Amino acid sequence: MSKVTVVIITLMLAIVGSFCKAENLSENTESLAKTVCGACHGSDGNSALSMNPIIAQQHSDYIYKQLMNFQSGKRQNAIMMGIASGLSEKNISELSIYFSAFKAKTVGVQNISLAEVGEKIYRVGIRDRKIPACGSCHLPNGAGIPGQFPRLAGQYSQYTANQLNYFKSGARKNDKGAVMRTIASRMTEKEIGAVAEYISGLN
Ligand code: HEC
Ligand code: HEC
Structure with a gap:
């Protein structure tokens, strides 16, 4: 050879x-x-x-x-x-x-009036308290952007609210630049519950 x-x-x-x-x-x-x-x-x-x-x-x-x-x-x-x-x-x-690679299901909204309150926070934020629109990073449909912002769409509201409360208390602190800790610390528990309810209906 x-x-x-x-x-x-x-x-x-x-x-x-x-x-x-x-x-x-x-x-x-x-x-x-x-x-x-x-x-x-x-x-x-x-x-x-x-x-x-x-x-x-x-x-x-x-x-x-x-x-x-x-x-x-x-x-x-x-x-x-x-x-x-x-x-x-x-x-x-x-x-x-x-x-x-799997397609995610959408949990769906259980409480419509709560989701309506959450929709406003998600889409426009609360300007006078410096709470930005979630959709500005996570996108209006909650799909996020690979490499930058996670997908949130359709998630169980309990999980989303838990994570926001963990960011708020500082129990979760793996967000670069404390971006989510800063935002969540400005939100009330009621606002957290509302935005989490809205997110559960996105797909
Ligand atoms: C400036 C961009 C930005 C804005 C605005 C923003 N986020 Fe985030 N969010 C992030 C980043 C970045 C992460 C990923 C943190 C990490 O690396 O663990 C994240 C993570 C999350 C998570 C955790 C997701 C998971 O599956 O663990 C939730 C829930 C969340 N954001 C909800 C929200 C909500 C609700 C709002 C609006 C009130 C919001 N975010 C606004 C950038 C943003
Ligand atoms: C006994 C139940 C259980 C098993 C088994 C389990 N997980 Fe989890 N997983 C959870 C729970 C509960 C959470 C939420 C943790 C929190 O609240 O921070 C989680 C969170 C996660 C997250 C974070 C999601 C997000 O949006 O930030 C990922 C990713 C994950 N698990 C992947 C896996 C993988 C991959 C495996 C297998 C190797 C696995 N898990 C096995 C219960 C489990």
Whole structure:
């Protein structure tokens, strides 16, 4: 065999090998997603219970950041810190892409008059108290912008309100530049409840 042939065969084997590896890892990730994450978030990321957030269709970079933050303790939650501690960086990266690819359901508004109060905050903010329109970053339809602002649309109002209250109290502090802590600290609990109700109906 010529030297060139040996080099070509070696390269081909390396490429085939890397595909096999990727496939094994994906299987591992898929079973993690279905058996572990799926038990709470639903196997397609559409959690059936309001106590667990919907993670389907969330931007993969945002899921990745949150899992890394749970792992390092930068974002605190007993359940998710425990789970994230057992994941490799590769698992986290693959799980983020996996769940972002499913279409999210919309929970839907339960209390229309409350959602109407929330709609005004979401769309225009409360100017004299320096509360900006949520839609200016998270977009009017709540889809967010990959790499910048998370998707909020259709989420359980209980989860959204919890996160806003955690930002307000400083219990959650993994937002760069304290952007969400600053905004939430200016909001009353009633306003938080109203905007969370409105967001649950977006899709
Ligand atoms: C025992 C239930 C449970 C399991 C299992 C679980 N989660 Fe969670 N997850 C939660 C809860 C509850 C929260 C909300 C935490 C909070 O309030 O901060 C959460 C939050 C998250 C978030 C943050 C969502 C956001 O919008 O910021 C991500 C991402 C996430 N989980 C991904 C996963 C992945 C991936 C797995 C599997 C490896 C998993 N979870 C397993 C219960 C669970
Ligand atoms: C200046 C831009 C900006 C504005 C305005 C803004 N947000 Fe955010 N928001 C962010 C960023 C950035 C994050 C991601 C924080 C992180 O990295 O964990 C975020 C995160 C969130 C989260 C957590 C989502 C999750 O799944 O964990 C909620 C809920 C939220 N924002 C609601 C709101 C609401 C309600 C308003 C309006 C009152 C609002 N935001 C206005 C930038 C903004």
